Amino acid sequence: MASFLYAAAGLVLAMTALGLVRILCGPRNADRMAAAQLIGTCGVAILLLLATASKFQPIVDVALLLALLAAFASVAFVRGVDARGNRSEAEERK
């Protein structure tokens, strides 16, 4: 059973690697952010698989933390875009 779960975790890890291609190529920053979101979910899945495979429950806590923080970077990204928009408006007004 553990072997199968490790193999599944490895497969999801491979998907993470493929998702990285999107971060590499973009072309837009929103694409990069979307890819980061996918990788976050992949990370959560990997952690859950590892927790069950290695019978070490505290790993689930890491997954819980990661799931909570998954939205965090994306929100910061959107705020950054807004900040830029606001500034350019302010410059236009001048």
Added chain:
Amino acid sequence: MSPATIFDIGLAVLVLGVAAWTILVRDTFAAVVSFVVYGLLVALVWVRLSAVDVALTEAAIGSGVTGMLLLGAAARLRPAEAGATPPSALICASAAGLCTLIAMGLAATTLILPDPAPTLAPAAMAGLPASGLGNPVTGVLFVYRALDTLLEKVVLVLALVGVWSLAADEEWGGTPEISATRQPDGILTFLAQLLPPVGIVLAIYMFWVGADHPGGAFQGGALLTAMWLLVLMAGVRTAPATGLVALRLVIVAGPVIFLAIGFAGFAWADGFLSYPAGYAKPLIVIAEAALTLSIGVTLGLLALGPRRCMASAPPPSWASGCSASSPARSCYAKFWPSM
């Protein structure tokens, strides 16, 4: 090879690849996003190294809060990016050479360790039963090497003082600017109202289980930070003015309480930072509770930085918009008392 070994090799290759990409890429935003992903993968590495406490810290601080800090900086520095000249090849080459040399030296030292590697684990475990704790890492942080932990808190506070002193004179003690446009019905507001209660419960849980299982003050504090910043970014609450006395009290409360417990050790136990027999665990839990709150606030303020308005822009008109009162604020007043 077992699937676990293959997984580890794949993970190592991936981490190295992301690290190389993060350093080589020219676009700041792409570098920051890959750094966030890098932090996530490093957290996985820590899990594979059986260091779940570190994985929690890395996931929360290394990936989450640092990512937010760098994303904000990248967005602010975007105007400067176009005119930037890449460093000369000589500088790049010498930096790369130096780093490679240091890395090789460190790797060699790690590899030539004698086979039963030197370890302090037995020494650390020996003191554990006396403290009543079940998690060896917390034991090390608060018993075996408590002085390090105390000094680290002081470093945090000093860093915050440093960040604040970078504010311009007229902005001293002002409110850290955070680009928040509040939309009462916005999806972001919904998230900022839904997640923080869950996050706070999880933070308290982490601090509480920290005594016996992976978790502790750092992880709980970092999680509090993340939730606080989420609320600020959604514009549900405004950031506190950095000049507020109450805020500064919260910041120093953790180190001061820890220090007080340390000095009490002179009176009731063997010396500085030693706990009287039988009272070790309650004292550690008290110190940890205070530290969790202090760390949460200090990390958040570090990420927010000093009050910073762009020199070219007039005071942002939307800054007043985000302090508009709303039903949500009264509901959040219990969680986020205006500090």
Added chain:
Amino acid sequence: MTLGLDLFTVLAVSAGCLFFIAGTVGLLRFPDTLTRLHALTKADNLGLGLVVLGLLPQSAGMLGALKLVCVWLIAQVSSAVVSQVIAGAIRDKGHES
């Protein structure tokens, strides 16, 4: 009984992995940002959901199972919100960002 549960785990986790593959392929192959968002969030959450479902029989007791479901719910909420927010940013900015 144990064999049945194990079989269930294998099936559900495999199906979850399939959705992860589908999501990643969508992220790589779809033509523009909005369709990519669509691909990854739908597939990703279903993938994670199936993995969690598959791991439930293996989890340590009722509380462990509850935690797993919590992870999935939180991931679900934040993923949905994030895709909304990113899509909103794209809409506001047009093709500039």
Added chain:
Amino acid sequence: MIGSGVFMLFGVIARRGAAGGVDADPVPQALVITGIVVAFSATAMAVALLLRLFKATGEATLAVSAPKDAGGDGDRS
């Protein structure tokens, strides 16, 4: 980046130092936790400095002599 690399070496040392009934030596682990937090405060400090420089001069490089990378935050991480 360099910092986290060093942290991971600590992790390897900790894992090899497994003894006394634990999976990994807790002392390096505790050091790394402390290190991550201190590294974060240093990064925050550096970012604040960079932003202040940007605010004062309008650019993110020290233009006088040695040209430094404008996306310094990416490298510094």
